[in-house]
Amino acid sequence: RDISPALAHELIYGSIEYAAQFGFQPHRDFKHSKSLLDPPDLHPRSGKVKFGKDGKPFFVAGPHDNVAAIRRQLARSAGEGNYHFLMPLSPPADDQLLVDDTGDGDDIEEGKPLAPHRPRADKKWWQFWK
Known part of the structure; x- marks a missing residue:
């Protein structure tokens, strides 16, 4: 737009x-x-x-931000608890997150192989962690 x-x-x-x-x-x-x-x-x-958000600063952490330093600065300037923040989780490696891809709803069942979870290619990693 x-x-x-x-x-x-x-x-x-x-x-x-x-x-x-x-x-x-x-x-x-x-x-x-x-x-x-x-x-x-x-x-x-x-x-x-x-x-901001609700009258307070709102920090959304990016991949290259020094989160600890930014939060310290916000605590000093706005006051502890007087700001909002969102920190996206790192995407797991393919071999760290295993899900049952059989579609039966049982995430772990003895004897069934687990497949690595693969996010859809059209999504950015941070969209999965909202």
């Missing part, structure tokens, strides 16, 4: 300002893409975009 440049700027610069309240700065690579954007004050803000 297409959005207006004004809404894109409100999302980008609003998220930067929101994160700054809690001691976070944009990734160092943002300086490269920042030149593609208009100055922050060029587009008026609608005020309709809300950040």
Whole structure:
């Protein structure tokens, strides 16, 4: 879905300002893409975009995040228990998660072979851990 440049700027610069309240700065690579954007004050803000969840910061951990450091920063700046977070589980190796593929509903039954669970190829790994 297409959005207006004004809404894109409100999302980008609003998220930067929101994160700054809690001691976070944009990734160092943002300086490269920042030149593609208009100055922050060029587009008026609608005020309709809300950040966080239920009035609190909401951290969704990514594969390259330092989760412990980010949670410490949130505890210092927002206060312990005053933020939300979601940490996706690592996908299991094929040989670590075995399921009964016979379809009879019995996950483990003596004498039946178990097959490795294979997620559908059209899904991303984090979609399985919501």
